[in-house]
Amino acid sequence: MFEELSLHILDIAMNSLAAGARTIQITITEHARRDWLTLRLQDDGRGMDADTLRRVLADLTTTKHSRKKDIGLGLALLRQTAEMCDGKFHVRSKAGAGATVTASLKLSHVDCPPLGDLNATILALCAANPAVDVQLHYLSDKEQFHFSSKEPAEKKVASRPEQISSGEEKTNYEPGRAKKVKRKSTAAGCLA
Amino acid sequence: MNLEELKKLKEKAQRQVALREGSKKYRVVVSMGTSGIAAGAREVMKTMLDEIEKRGLEDVEVRVTGEVGLEDVEPVIRVEEASGEKTTYARLDAEKAKKIVAEHLEKGKKVDNLAVGKEKKPE
Numbered sequence: 001m002f003e004e005l006s007l008h009i010l011d012i013a014m015n016s017l018a019a020g021a022r023t024i025q026i027t028i029t030e031h032a033r034r035d036w037l038t039l040r041l042q043d044d045g046r047g048m049d050a051d052t053l054r055r056v057l058a059d060l061t062t063t064k065h066s067r068k069k070d071i072g073l074g075l076a077l078l079r080q081t082a083e084m085c086d087g088k089f090h091v092r093s094k095a096g097a098g099a100t101v102t103a104s105l106k107l108s109h110v111d112c113p114p115l116g117d118l119n120a121t122i123l124a125l126c127a128a129n130p131a132v133d134v135q136l137h138y139l140s141d142k143e144q145f146h147f148s149s150k151e152p153a154e155k156k157v158a159s160r161p162e163q164i165s166s167g168e169e170k171t172n173y174e175p176g177r178a179k180k181v182k183r184k185s186t187a188a189g190c191l192a
Numbered sequence: 193m194n195l196e197e198l199k200k201l202k203e204k205a206q207r208q209v210a211l212r213e214g215s216k217k218y219r220v221v222v223s224m225g226t227s228g229i230a231a232g233a234r235e236v237m238k239t240m241l242d243e244i245e246k247r248g249l250e251d252v253e254v255r256v257t258g259e260v261g262l263e264d265v266e267p268v269i270r271v272e273e274a275s276g277e278k279t280t281y282a283r284l285d286a287e288k289a290k291k292i293v294a295e296h297l298e299k300g301k302k303v304d305n306l307a308v309g310k311e312k313k314p315e
Contacts, residue, residue, distance in 0.1 A: 002230060011229050018258055074226045119201045120238040124224060126205045127241065128256040149205055 002077060004116025005039060005105075011074040012041050012101050013125050013134075019045025019099065023133045024125070028115070030107070030140040037112070038104040039078075049095040057091060078103050085109035122147065215274070217251040218297050223268040225259030231266035232285065239286040240269075243293040252297050265308065271296055282308040 002008050009026055016024045021043035029038040048056065056075055078101070079089040085105040093099035105112050118136070125134045126149045133150040222228070222237045237254065244252050262268045265282035271292070272278050279302055281292055288306055295301045 007229050007234065010224070010234055011226050014224055014226075014229075014256070014258060077226070117234070117238075119197055119204075120234050122201055123205060123241065124222075124234050124237050124256060127237070127254050128224070147201065147205075 002081070003113055005037075005081075005113050006116040006118045006121040008074075008078045008081060008103075009039060009041065009118070010121040010124055012078060013043075013121075014128070015074060016041065016043035016045050016099070017125075017128055017132060019043065019047070021045035021098070021132060023135065025135045025137065026122075027137040028118075028139070030115075030138075032107060032141050035107050036104055037107050037115075038102065040100065040102045042098065042100045044098040047095050047097045047099050048093040053091060053093055075101065081105070081111075081113065085112045122149075125149075216253045217274045218253070219272040220252060220254045220297070221270045221272065222254065222256045223258070223260045223262065223266060223270075224256040225263075227259065227263040228266045228268065233267040235286055236267045236269065236284045236289045239289040240293055243290050244297065247293065247298055249293070249297055262308075279307050280309060281306045 002011070013024050013026065023044050025040075025042040027038075027040040027042070029036070029040075031037070057079075075091065081087075082089040082103040082105055086109055087103060087105035089104075090102045091099065092102075118138075122134060122136055125132075133148055135149070136145070136147040138145040220240060222233055222240075224233050224237070237256065241254055244254070260268055260270070262280070262282060267284045268280060268282045269284060269289075269292070270278055270280045279296070281288070281303065284292075284306070288303075292303050292306065295303045
């Protein structure tokens with residue numbers, strides 16, 4: 001079990017590297033008002049077919065047996081953390097079309113781990129493969145931060161950053177972000 | 193979450209990228225699979241990067257890899273020399289990582305008591 005969310009991020013992003021991704025987008029949305037924290041990792045690696053995806057998402061014990069090069073306990077651990085915090089976990093992927101991992105957690109949940117040393121995570125990823133563009137988008141109620149290892153120039157964007165477009169789907173940077181992760185526990189999130 | 197800290201990250205990442213140019217005498221490979229991360233590989237790596245920078249060692253590059261099959265003795269790093277010699281260090285922490293940088297990467301002396309499996313032969 002990881003004690004920091006940034007360790008989860010590193011772990012999931014390592015899968016992206018193993019999948020030959022050229023761009024890894026890490027989006028962290030901290031929405032204190034709605035009591036949600038959403039992690040989203042999107043890559044353009046080789047993705048997974050439906051079969052592999054099912055196996056990856058199977059419960060903890062079976063993932064280990066069906067382990068392949070780019071499959072491990074990482075996703076299962078993140079799912080466990082998310083579900084433990086009344087959150088949601090979702091992976092979307094198609095063979096040859098990258099993968100998107102989304103996990104949302106209830107910020108105020110007693111088990112919600114701290115974000116932790118995000119810098120160390122990003123540095124490790126940057127060092128892992130210089131050719132890969134590691135992007136970090138951090139958004140909260142008050143502030144935004146965008147980082148890309150390919151062009152380290154800071155982008156202080158007031159509106160939505162449109163330059164990140166490698167994925168098939170646009171990230172919704174607005175407060176309505178929590179919609180993406182609705183399902184069961186939306187009620188809990190909105191009540192807060 | 194500290195925005196200031198994140199901003200510092202940028203310069204640091206840039207320096208890391210600059211350090212990667214050219215071939216190096218030493219290549220440090222950190223095992224950064226799930227078990228490695230859980231055991232503290234990220235902290236080991238961060239310490240090494242900091243220490244290498246502090247000592248101004250330019251002939252070293254640090255990379256990461258997935259699981260290396262040494263899950264029970266993580267965190268694990270491998271130091272590869274230009275000569276092809278490889279040394280694996282296991283059960284590391286920040287202090288030990290510093291020692292490896294100071295001894296092996298700076299002075300070229302292996303840290304024998306931290307190294308494991310000298311070209312392991314099946315028992």
